[in-house]
Amino acid sequence: MTWAVSLPSLVNIGLEKSSVVHKSSLDIESAKLKRDEVEASKLGSVDLVASYTRFNLPRTLAPLTPSTMRDPIAAASVATTQNLFGTGVTYSVPLFTGFAQTADIEMTALSRQIAQSKSVLSKEQLVYNIRSLYLTILATQEMHQAQKSYVKRLKVLNDLIATEVRLGKKAQIDLLKAQSDYQANLSYLEIIQSNIIIAKASLATLVGIKEIDRLKAISVVVKNPNQNIERLLRDASQLHKIDISQLNLKKADKSIKKSGASKLPQVSLSSYYGHNYGPNDSSNVNSGDWEDERNWQIGLNAKWNLFDFGKSDATIQEAKIAKMKSKIDYEQTLLDLRKSLVEGSEKLKQSYTTYQSSILQLDLAKESENIESVRYQNDVSTLNDLLYAKSKTNLATAKLIESKYNYQKGKYYMDYLLERGAK
Secondary structure, eight states: OOOOBOHHHHHHHHHHHOHHHHHHHHHHHHHHHHHHHHHHHTTOEEEEEEEEEEEEEEEESSOOOHHHHHOHHHHHTSOEEEEEEEEEEEEEEEEEOTTHHHHHHHHHHHHHHHHHHHHHHHHHHHHHHHHHHHHHHHHHHHHHHHHHHHHHHHHHHHHHHHHHHHTTSSOHHHHHHHHHHHHHHHHHHHHHHHHHHHHHHHHHHHHTSSOOOOBOOOOOOOOOOOOOHHHHHHGGGGSHHHHHHHHHHHHHHHHHHHHHGGGSOEEEEEEEEEEEEEEOOTTSTTTTOEEEEEEEEEEEEEEOOOOOTTHHHHHHHHHHHHHHHHHHHHHHHHHHHHHHHHHHHHHHHHHHHHHHHHHHHHHHHHHHHHHHHHHHHTTSSOHHHHHHHHHHHHHHHHHHHHHHHHHHHHHHHHHHHTTOSOO
């Protein structure tokens, strides 16, 4: 016997196994690594270097000083070569970049926060999709049971009419009509069952498991909704979707700061320690002997761009335009949230109204069906009238089931908008 799985269990499994959640976690890790990369760039880099150069004329392994060149004996002993090899270590570090590095670090920190907020939104979207599909399956299963019961009633009617046809009380055409209606609804029953199988497969894929067998029913309590949109909007400043827009606006500010760095001086430090190697050339007294010289150097480099034909100005202006776009996106996000909350609230009210109306319609349809059944047995009405009344009852039942679960979907949608579904 297989155990039925509950909605909270599927949500927990989805948050653990879904590829959507794993991808958002990787985005957070990627943003963290990017920040580490920018932080590390402040410390510079140490590199191992090697080189080989072939010269047309001999050259010394190390630079000559004037005192060496004035002394013929000392100069004759200086190693010279046409095949120069060099190995060493360099260290370079930026000392001042016009605050570009600082802006970069701040931007990567904001990017990480954005990735974290997007991860929360991805989870909220996943939870809502799981809940919505779960409710769709439950609704379809209830409709399947209702359709199954309806088919059984049609089968009883078919048997009754067949008996009365044999007794000569009903015409053969009534039996044909009843059988046709029965077959059509039997076929629809199979379609509903197929839809359940497809929906379960979709839910399993969404959650990140192979298959789902049975689902636990949930209790749906339909109450008159009372949503205060203005109060909900006042609380919306804490939502991650709003936070992302605000962070993008801050990030645009940092981008302007980074763009302006090109107008300030750039200062860096570079150093080198290594050895030059090579065989003495034929003109040297030690021709053919390999020798080496130690070399080291350290220096400061400064650069200040005075004129770049408007390139820096264009970059800064581009960053300012990006900030304006971010501000527009932020304002649009607030408007979209208001629209979504209003839409969600009104649809919730519509579902409640539809549910209440469906209850009344079902009661009236059942009463009409009972009356038409009596009228048909007394030959006061036709079989078409009775089948139509039965179909109205079946339709009202399906509408009641649909409206009940649509109401619950509406509640879950409001949870999704307010980011409280995954909590």
